[in-house]
Amino acid sequence: MAKNIYFASDFHLGSPNYNESRKREERIVSWLNFIEPNCSELFLMGDVFDFWFEYKTVVPKGFIRLQGKLAQMADRGIKIYFFKGNHDMWVNDYFTKEIGIEIISDELIIERNGKKFYLHHGDGLGPGDAKYKFLRKIFRNPFCQWAFSILPPRIGLSIANGWSGSSRVASNKKEVFISEESEWLAIYAKEQLAKQHFDYFIFGHRHLPLDINLNENSRYLNIGEWINYSSYGVFDGEDLRLEYYSNP
Template sequence: MVKNIYFASDFHLGSPDEKTSRVRENRIVRWLNYIEPSCSELFLMGDIFDFWFEYKTVVPKGFVRLLGKLAQMSDQGIKIYFFKGNHDMWVNDYFTKELGIQIISDEFVMERNGKRFYLHHGDGLGPGDRKYKFLRKIFRNPICQWLFSLVPPRIGMGIANGWSSSSRAAGTTRDGVVKEKFMGMGNEWLAVYAKEVLQKTHYDYFIFGHRHLPLDLQLSENSRYVNLGEWLNFYSYAVFDGNELCLNYFESK
């Protein structure tokens, strides 16, 4: 059987509430069961959790169905990569020690079957958004992370839950209309960033999350930008079969 490489991002587990998140988690586990027989590598490309912070001996409650499934897949020899997103950037070594998952902090460049890939969650890239880029440096600063670790977990998680409830993971309006819309090639900041990188180095595929909108855009004759979308509305993912990269949907509405 041909082994595939799978990419997904922006599950935002924990948002907007426990009940809704559990339904989403169950769907994700069904997807993992579906891809497992053909999967050689799995790239979870950021914002898998709406918030994650690892204290030295404490991690957030919940998500045991997902973590158990990932542990099983890892034990079977499937290589799993976890990218730090803007919501779960405070991942440390828990997933590596317990699940054998490789943690990726920024970009990850690889070649598979003659195709070159540029992978990144997508936050902090491209033009604009200077305020977030400044905050990102603060949030990722080891001293700032150490200072937050001094806050007792009950208080720290309370702060996190308050922050998550106002996050942009809520990608629909009250009447169920998806907020994210395609803004045109010239205004899609990750496509703009990919084109700038492409001027210096060739990549067949640029794959990002963060944007919350599934996109498959042709950058040049032999280079594409794929955004993985999210799992609050689209349930989208990408798969590379050794020849071609495709953007797919799981149990889509």
């Protein structure tokens, strides 16, 4: 009986170009085939797409292999969650209607096998980055989304492709770890621990696989990205691990 829970983030499909994105999509689908026999739940924790916007009758084309694989997994009874990231915060109800995926807008707190998890994409948390936090409120505002939706898809998606072309994925900027004291998501996790206990904090967004002990009973795991690392988290009912996928 399948019991493993998997966590992955920051596929950034669509960037930096069609060919590279297609190769990455094939690797992701290969990974999903690899984990499927032992997977009970799958948490896709944001920035699955480098840009996504759902018009009333139009969605961005492409990524059909990933969508088909997720539909197959959902049809087998695997529960799938999709967290809104800073690149795909305009996901609406398309994946819920077509596949049955549950959309998560912010944090999700769950308990599995006696372990308590705090899950979030990671954007807008912790100290600093006031400019992005301000923009996040604007982009998540229903009026802003409506204003974008009245643009014809040809224009709206053209603008989106321009944004993607200037992202850190397109420039392939690799993040570096400086210190635990400088790790803003670890700082945020410790602030939450002062209020209540969590066994695990799991984030994406950082683009750097990290596994940090916050105290004797709590850990912060950043599940990295799929441009350079192909990293993911897996909980087997007893322990949480950070792992890396290599195509067989």
